[in-house]
Each structure stands twice: as C-alpha cells, then as structure tokens.
Amino acid sequence: KAGVTQTPRYLIKTRGQQVTLSCSPISGHRSVSWYQQTPGQGLQFLFEYFSETQRNKGNFPGRFSGRQFSNSRSEMNVSTLELGDSALYLCASSDGRTFYEQYFGPGTRLTVT
Amino acid sequence: EDQVTQSPEALRLQEGESSSLNCSYTVSGLRGLFWYRQDPGKGPEFLFTLYSAGEEKEKERLKATLTKKESFLHITAPKPEDSATYLCAVRERGSSNTGKLIFGQGTTLQVKP
Numbered sequence: 236k237a238g239v240t241q242t243p244r245y246l247i248k249t250r251g252q253q254v255t256l257s258c259s260p261i262s263g264h265r266s267v268s269w270y271q272q273t274p275g276q277g278l279q280f281l282f283e284y285f286s287e288t289q290r291n292k293g294n295f296p297g298r299f300s301g302r303q304f305s306n307s308r309s310e311m312n313v314s315t316l317e318l319g320d321s322a323l324y325l326c327a328s329s330d331g332r333t334f335y336e337q338y339f340g341p342g343t344r345l346t347v348t
Numbered sequence: 349e350d351q352v353t354q355s356p357e358a359l360r361l362q363e364g365e366s367s368s369l370n371c372s373y374t375v376s377g378l379r380g381l382f383w384y385r386q387d388p389g390k391g392p393e394f395l396f397t398l399y400s401a402g403e404e405k406e407k408e409r410l411k412a413t414l415t416k417k418e419s420f421l422h423i424t425a426p427k428p429e430d431s432a433t434y435l436c437a438v439r440e441r442g443s444s445n446t447g448k449l450i451f452g453q454g455t456t457l458q459v460k461p
Contacts (some may be wrong), residue, residue, distance in 0.1 A: 239391075268447045276391075277454065278435065283447030291447045325391050329447070334378060335439060337449060339391035 237262065239328050239340035247346045253314040256343045260307050260328030266290075268337060269301060272323040281324075284309050289343040313345075321347045350375045354436050354452035361459050364425045369455045372418040377441030381419050382433040382449065383412050390400055392435055395421075426459045433457070 240259045248254050260267050268291075269281040280293040284303035301311040307328075313320055323344050326339035355370045373381065380399055385394035396405045398414035406411050409430065411422040421434055433456045437449040 266447055268449070270449075270451075275360055278451040279436075280450070280451075285447065293448065328392075335447075336382065336394055336397055337447075339384075341391045344389075347374045 239326060239338055241324075241326050241340040241343050242333050243343060244341065245344045245346075247348065250316055250318060250347055252316050253312060254316060254345060255310055255312045256324055256326075256345075258309045258311075258326030258328075258340060260309070260326075261338055264328040264330050264338075265283070265307055267307065268327045268329070268331040269309070270310050270327065271295075272325055273321075274341060278325070281311065316347045318347050321345060327334045350438070350440060350450050351454065352436055352438055352450050352452035354434075354455050356455060358456045359458070361423075361426055361457065362425075363427055363459055363461050366422070366424045366426070368423070369421040369457070370418060371421070371436030371452055373436075373438045374417075375438050375440040375450070378438060379441045380436045380439040381414055382439070383421055384420050385421070386433045386435055386454070388433065423457070425459070428459050431457055431459045 242257045266285045270276045270284040272280050282301050283291040287303045298314045303309045323342045325339050325342045327339045329337045352373045383395040386392045396412040401416045403414050409424050413420045433454040435454045437451045
C-alpha cells in the first residue's frame, strides 16, 4: 500500500498570508489527524477528521482550520500567518476504529517570513 | 493535566552498547501507548503499540515494555543506523479523544561506530 502523502513538501510564506496544505491518507483509512511540530513545543495535536467530520480539536486558534473530503483526503488551512506558525506540519492516517495506530506522512515544512 | 515525559533527552552510545529509553505518563485512563522513530526532516515512523501493563513487543534490536506508569524502549546491541529521535505518545480513554495523541519531547539517540 502507498503511504501517507503530503503536498507541498516545502513552503515559504509571508506574514499575513494564508496557506493550504494537503494530505492523502493510506488507502482505506478514514481518519486523518494533523499535528504541528516545532523544536520548542514538540508534536502538538491540531485536529482530527473522520468520515468528513471533525472529531477532535486541539488548543490552537481559529486561524487553523481543516476539512476532509469524501475520498478521505484532507486539507488544513492557516489564515493570517504569523512568524510563530513556522513549523513542520504532519498528517497521520488511521483506520480510526480498532487499533488506532497512526501512520505519518513526510510533513510540510512551512516557513513564515 | 495529561503529560508524557521522556528521558533522557539525548543519549550517546557506542555500537553494541545496550541501553533503555524511558517514557512516563499521567493520563486519565490509558488507551494505548505508541512508540515512533523519527529521522531528521522526516515524519515519525510507527514502531509499537502497547495497550496494557505487562505487555511487551519486539522488533529487531528494539523491545518495548509497559507498566501502569511508564514504558521502556530497550535497545540491544545498537548499530549506527539506529540513530534517530524516539518519540513516545499516549492516547487516553474517552470517545472524545479518539484521534488525539499526546507526545513526549523525544529522546535523541546517537550510536557511534
């Protein structure tokens, strides 16, 4: 099976802009979770989508949003970018039901200048 | 507050020198403890899931164990290719938290030839 794919892999944006990141889960997986990874805070949970519905949300401001499509692909959006949003954004997929192992993609490295 | 603490932060070993990494957690009902390996610039790679105290799992030179308050990742006769950051994460009981993993800060392992 193909793994989790994320696009783009690298992104440079300016403060105040918005950005959209994409994630394609492993075939058959219906749950997609998003995480932000920074050197200071480590991996922090953003939100989870299951069957097109947001099932869980972390403690991030409303500038961070996401959605999931009927084919389980997911996007996350960050509006009004701040310098502190520079991070590695990781997406993880899971079958979302029984065992709940999450398999991560390679991440999108976002740099805000 | 739910917490996951990993120690040590960094570990340097000589090739063949066995050691253990620790992950201690405080959650309101554990629903799975996960170990991941992360190489620089890449997404975390799933290693193990442990669900109940006393459970053990092995993969090549790695062995993970679980007690009621902590987990250990034992590395036997490590090789330079085992150098990476090892992350521990927990999922807590409760339907509202099904997709949320709480990660520790990781242990960066360097194995010298």
